Amino acid sequence: MRIILHVWRQKDANSPGRMVRYEVNNVNPHMSFLEMLDVLNEELTLKGEEPIAFDHDCREGICGMCGFMINGRAHGPLEGTTVCQLHMRHFKDGDELWLEPYRARAFPVIRDLVVDRSALDRLIAAGGYISVNAGSAPDANSIPVPKPVAEKAMDAAACIGCGACVAQCPNASASLFLGAKISHLGLLPQGQPERYERVLKMVTQAALEGFGHCTNIGECEAVCPKRIKLEVIARLNRDYLIATLKHIGVKETVEAGVG
Amino acid sequence: MELDGKCPTGPIETRWDRHKFELKLISPANKRKYTIIVVGTGLAGASASATLAELGYNVKCYCYQDSPRRAHSIAAQGGINAAKNYQNDGDSVYRLFYDTIKGGDFRSRESNVYRLAQLSVDIIDHCVAQGIPFAREYGGLLANRSFGGALVSRTFYARGQTGQQLLLGAYQAMQRQIAAGRLTMFPRHEMLELVVVNGCARGIVTRNLINGKIESHAADAVILATGGYGNVYYLSTMCKGANATAIWRAYRKGAFFANPCFTQIHPTCIPVSGEYQSKLTLMSESLRNDGRIWVPLKKGDTRPPNEIPEEERDYYLERMYPAYGNLVPRDIASRAAKRVCDEGRGVGPGGYGVYLDFRDAIQRLGVSVIRERYGNLFEMYERLTGEDPYKVPMRIYPAIHYTMGGLWVDYNLMSTIPGLFVIGEANFSDHGANRLGASALMQGLADGYFIVPYTVGHYLASTKLEKVSTDQAEFRDAEREVADRIRKLLSIRGRRTVDSLHRELGKLMWEYCGMARNAQGLQYALKKIPELREEFWSNVNVLGSGEEFNQALERAGRVADFMELAELICYDALHRNESCGGHFREEYQTPEGEALRNDAEYAYVAAWEFTGVGNPPRLHKEPLVFEYVKPTERSYK
Numbered sequence: 001m002r003i004i005l006h007v008w009r010q011k012d013a014n015s016p017g018r019m020v021r022y023e024v025n026n027v028n029p030h031m032s033f034l035e036m037l038d039v040l041n042e043e044l045t046l047k048g049e050e051p052i053a054f055d056h057d058c059r060e061g062i063c064g065m066c067g068f069m070i071n072g073r074a075h076g077p078l079e080g081t082t083v084c085q086l087h088m089r090h091f092k093d094g095d096e097l098w099l100e101p102y103r104a105r106a107f108p109v110i111r112d113l114v115v116d117r118s119a120l121d122r123l124i125a126a127g128g129y130i131s132v133n134a135g136s137a138p139d140a141n142s143i144p145v146p147k148p149v150a151e152k153a154m155d156a157a158a159c160i161g162c163g164a165c166v167a168q169c170p171n172a173s174a175s176l177f178l179g180a181k182i183s184h185l186g187l188l189p190q191g192q193p194e195r196y197e198r199v200l201k202m203v204t205q206a207a208l209e210g211f212g213h214c215t216n217i218g219e220c221e222a223v224c225p226k227r228i229k230l231e232v233i234a235r236l237n238r239d240y241l242i243a244t245l246k247h248i249g250v251k252e253t254v255e256a257g258v259g
Numbered sequence: 260m261e262l263d264g265k266c267p268t269g270p271i272e273t274r275w276d277r278h279k280f281e282l283k284l285i286s287p288a289n290k291r292k293y294t295i296i297v298v299g300t301g302l303a304g305a306s307a308s309a310t311l312a313e314l315g316y317n318v319k320c321y322c323y324q325d326s327p328r329r330a331h332s333i334a335a336q337g338g339i340n341a342a343k344n345y346q347n348d349g350d351s352v353y354r355l356f357y358d359t360i361k362g363g364d365f366r367s368r369e370s371n372v373y374r375l376a377q378l379s380v381d382i383i384d385h386c387v388a389q390g391i392p393f394a395r396e397y398g399g400l401l402a403n404r405s406f407g408g409a410l411v412s413r414t415f416y417a418r419g420q421t422g423q424q425l426l427l428g429a430y431q432a433m434q435r436q437i438a439a440g441r442l443t444m445f446p447r448h449e450m451l452e453l454v455v456v457n458g459c460a461r462g463i464v465t466r467n468l469i470n471g472k473i474e475s476h477a478a479d480a481v482i483l484a485t486g487g488y489g490n491v492y493y494l495s496t497m498c499k500g501a502n503a504t505a506i507w508r509a510y511r512k513g514a515f516f517a518n519p520c521f522t523q524i525h526p527t528c529i530p531v532s533g534e535y536q537s538k539l540t541l542m543s544e545s546l547r548n549d550g551r552i553w554v555p556l557k558k559g560d561t562r563p564p565n566e567i568p569e570e571e572r573d574y575y576l577e578r579m580y581p582a583y584g585n586l587v588p589r590d591i592a593s594r595a596a597k598r599v600c601d602e603g604r605g606v607g608p609g610g611y612g613v614y615l616d617f618r619d620a621i622q623r624l625g626v627s628v629i630r631e632r633y634g635n636l637f638e639m640y641e642r643l644t645g646e647d648p649y650k651v652p653m654r655i656y657p658a659i660h661y662t663m664g665g666l667w668v669d670y671n672l673m674s675t676i677p678g679l680f681v682i683g684e685a686n687f688s689d690h691g692a693n694r695l696g697a698s699a700l701m702q703g704l705a706d707g708y709f710i711v712p713y714t715v716g717h718y719l720a721s722t723k724l725e726k727v728s729t730d731q732a733e734f735r736d737a738e739r740e741v742a743d744r745i746r747k748l749l750s751i752r753g754r755r756t757v758d759s760l761h762r763e764l765g766k767l768m769w770e771y772c773g774m775a776r777n778a779q780g781l782q783y784a785l786k787k788i789p790e791l792r793e794e795f796w797s798n799v800n801v802l803g804s805g806e807e808f809n810q811a812l813e814r815a816g817r818v819a820d821f822m823e824l825a826e827l828i829c830y831d832a833l834h835r836n837e838s839c840g841g842h843f844r845e846e847y848q849t850p851e852g853e854a855l856r857n858d859a860e861y862a863y864v865a866a867w868e869f870t871g872v873g874n875p876p877r878l879h880k881e882p883l884v885f886e887y888v889k890p891t892e893r894s895y896k
Contacts, residue, residue: 012807030532030645038537038758045756045811050802053810055325057498059538061639062423063329078642085642110469111808118446121326125438129431130390134310134708135381137388141345144399145392154392154417157424161328190390 064160074164102167126205165220171212179232196243266370283720290315300327303683304484305429306707312436335422336543338414363691460679475729487662493765502817517667517687520832525660526592549620593657616652671714682706692840753798
C-alpha cells in the first residue's frame with residue numbers, strides 16, 4: 001500500500017508550523033498507524049531529515065499518551081480506538097491523510113504532533129480523588145456496592161485521559177473528561193462525602209485552565225476511544241447544579257464551563 | 260563477599276510486626292524537613308510518593324511521560340492477588356506465601372514473601388476506600404477469579420483494566436498531595452544519573468525532555484521505582500519508553516544488580532506479524548480461566564481450526580498437567596508452547612503460535628457471560644488481528660513480559676548504596692525465578708503504600724546526613740558526565756538508526772538468552788554484544804540537538820544502557836548452571852523436559868557488582884534459607 005501524509009511540523013512552541021507532504025510506500029496492512037510512522041521516521045533519519053515527533057508509550061490503547069488528528073478526527077476514523085491500535089487495514093492504497101496535533105487553548109503544542117496536556121492533571125488535582133490516607137481503610141467488604149452501580153462507575157473510570165474529547169470539541173471543553181471522573185467517584189458510596197465540593201472545585205479549575213463550555217454537541221462522545229457516554233456530562237451538570245444550590249463554599253467563583 | 264539481606268528471624272508470622280516496631284520514627288513536625296526523590300510513577304512510585312507526602316515529607320517525583328498517569332502499570336490487565344479468603348475456598352496468608360515461594364521456584368526470600376502476602380490484605384482495603392471500581396457480585400461484595408499457579412480464587416479485578424484502575428487510584432492520591440503542596444511533580448523529566456555524596460545517595464541528574472536542560476536535584480534519600488528492563492529484548496509487552504537507565508546508572512555507581520537473568524516470558528501474547536513490529540501485546544492470563552490451549556496433533560496441519568475435529572486436537576497443558584491444566588504458571592505454559600511449536604505443530608503464519616479457544620466456554624456459559632468477563636480483551640484482539648475470537652480461536656505465543664531480577668535490596672528495600680531504595684519491578688525482591696500472575700500489582704503497591712514509607716523514615720532517623728547543595732562537585736561532575744554522553748551520541752552521525760541497532764540486540768538476546776538458554780549460545784552472545792556495542796558507539800545516527808525535544812536522542816541513551824545490561828544478563832545466565840523458573844538452561848532438565856534445579860549449589864541470590872564496561876562483573880552471593888517451605892520439585896501435575 002502507498003499512503004500520502006501531510007504532517008504538521010513545528011519545531012517548538014514558539015516557532016511557526018506548517019504542513020509537510022510525505023509518501024510512505026510498501027505499507028503493510030497489518031501495521032499499526034504508529035508503526036507506519038516508525039517506518040517513515042527510519043527513512044527520514046537515514047536521509048538526514050529530523051523524524052516526526054509524536055507521543056506514544058504503551059501502544060495497547062490504555063496509557064492515553066498517543067493521539068493526534070487524522071483528517072480532522074481525533075485518533076482517526078475507527079470508532080472506540082486509540083491511534084496506536086488503529087491498523088493500516090482500515091485505509092486504502094493511495095489514501096491521503098492530514099495529521100495535526102490536538103488543537104485547544106489548554107493544550108499548547110510542544111513539537112510536531114506533541115502537545116502539553118498537563119491541564120488535565122491539574123483538573124484531577126483540584127478534586128478528582130477520594131481523600132483517604134494509606135493505612136486508614138476499613139475491611140474492603142464492609143462497603144458493599146451494588147453491581148450495577150459498580151459497573152456504571154467502571155464505565156466512567158475507563159477514561160484514559162488522552163484529551164481527544166477536548167481536541168474534537170468546537171469549544172475545546174473538557175466536560176467529558178470531567179464528567180467521567182465526577183461520575184466514577186460520585187456514583188460510589190466512598191465518593192459521597194466530597195461529592196459536591198469536588199464538582200465545584202473541578203469545574204472552577206476547568207475554567208481557569210481555558211477549557212471552553214459544553215454546548216451539547218456530542219463530538220467528544222463520538223471520538224472517545226473508551227466510549228465514555230455523554231450521560232457523564234449530564235451527571236456533571238446535575239451535581240454542579242445541586243452543589244451551587246447547596247452553596248458549598250469555594251472561595252473563588254469563576255464562571256464555570258458546564259453547559 | 261556474602262551479602263546480608265537483614266531479614267528478621269523468629270516466627271515468620273510476626274517478623275514484619277516486630278521489625279516495624281524496631282524501625283525508628285521521625286516526629287510529624289520534623290518530617291517536612293526531609294526531601295525524598297521518587298523516580299517513576301507506576302504503582303510502586305505513585306503509591307510511595309503519595310504515601311510519603313501524606314506522612315508529611317517533601318516529595319519530588321519524576322517521570323519521562325507527559326503525566327504520571329501513563330506509567331506502564333496502567334496496562335496490567337488481569338488483577339491483583341490478596342489473601343482475603345472471601346471465597347471461603349481455603350485461602351490464607353500462609354497459602355499465598357506458600358504459592359509465591361513455590362511459584363518463584365525457591366529462589367526468593369521467605370521473610371519478604373511472607374510480608375508481601377500479609378500486606379496484600381491491606382492493599383485491597385485501601386484501594387476499595389480510594390474508589391477503585393472492582394468487580395462485584397450481585398450482593399454488592401467483591402468478586403474474585405483464579406490465576407495461574409493457584410488453586411484458589413484470590414484475584415481481585417476491574418474488568419481487564421485492573422492495573423489502570425489501581426494506578427489511577429494512586430495517581431489521584433498523588434494529585435491530592437500536589438494540590439496540598441507536599442509533592443512536586445516533574446513530568447517529561449528523565450533521570451540520567453544518580454548522585455552519591457560520601458557514600459550515600461543524595462540526588463539525581465535529569466534531562467528536561469522538552470527543552471533539553473540538564474538539571475540537578477538534591478534530597479535526603481532517593482527511591483527508584485522505574486520498572487523492569489524487558490525492553491533489552493526490543494520486542495516485549497513493555498511500553499515503548501520503558502528502560503533500564505535509572506537502575507543501570509545506579510548499578511554503575513555501586514548498587515548491586517541481582518538475578519538479572521530471571522526474565523519472565525508470558526505465554527499469552529499476540530504473535531509477531533512482521534519485521535516492522537514495534538511491540539508485543541499481551542492477552543491477559545485471566546483468559547486461561549475459560550480458554551483452552553491446543554495445537555493440532557499432526558505436524559504441519561494447515562486446516563482452519565474449526566475444521567480440526569476434537570480427536571485431532573492436542574490440549575497439551577491439560578494432558579501434561581492435569582491438576583492445574585490451562586492454569587499452570589507462566590514459565591511452564593510458555594515452555595510447553597515453545598516445545599509444541601518446535602515440534603512443528605505450531606499454528607498461524609511462521610508456525611509460532613498456539614490456539615486459545617473459547618468454543619467450549621461459550622457453549623457452557625453463553626456468549627454474554629464470556630463478553631462480560633473478557634469483552635474488552637476480545638475487542639482488543641480483533642482490533643489488532645482482524646479476527647473475531649468469538650468465532651475462531653485466538654492465536655497466542657509467549658513474549659518477554661516481566662523481569663524478576665533487578666537491583667539488590669535488603670529487607671528494608673534499600674540497595675547496597677545507603678539512602679538508595681528500590682521498589683516495584685525495579686528491585687529483585689519477591690518473585691524469585693518466576694512471578695505468579697496478579698502478583699506484580701500486589702508487590703508494587705505493598706512496597707509503595709506499606710513498606711518503603713516506614714523503612715525510609717528509619718533510614719533518615721538513624722543516619723546523620725550533612726547538608727548538600729547542587730552546586731557542589733559531586734553534582735557538577737554528574738551533570739558534566741551526562742552532558743558529555745549526550746554530546747557524544749549526537750556527534751557520531753553514523754549510518755544506522757537507534758531502532759535498527761536495538762532490534763539487532765533484541766534478536767540476539769531472544770535467540771540466545773530467551774525462553775531456553777545453553778552455555779554455547781550464551782558464550783556466543785557474550786562475544787557478539789561488545790561488538791554490537793562498538794557498532795552502536797561508532798555508527799549510530801541521532802539527528803537534531805540536545806537542547807530541544809528529541810525523541811531519537813532519548814531512545815539512543817536508553818539503548819546505549821541496554822547494550823551494557825545485555826552482557827550482564829548473559830553473564831548471570833551462564834553462571835547459573837541450573838534451570839529454575841524463567842531461567843531454563845537446556846543442559847539442566849528432567850527426562851520430561853521440566854526445569855532441573857540445583858539447590859545444593861545455586862540456592863542463592865546472585866548479586867553483581869560493576870567493575871567497568873566490558874569487564875566481567877564481580878559476583879556476590881546471598882544464601883537463601885528455607886525454614887518453612889522446603890524446596891521440592893515444583894510439580895503442577
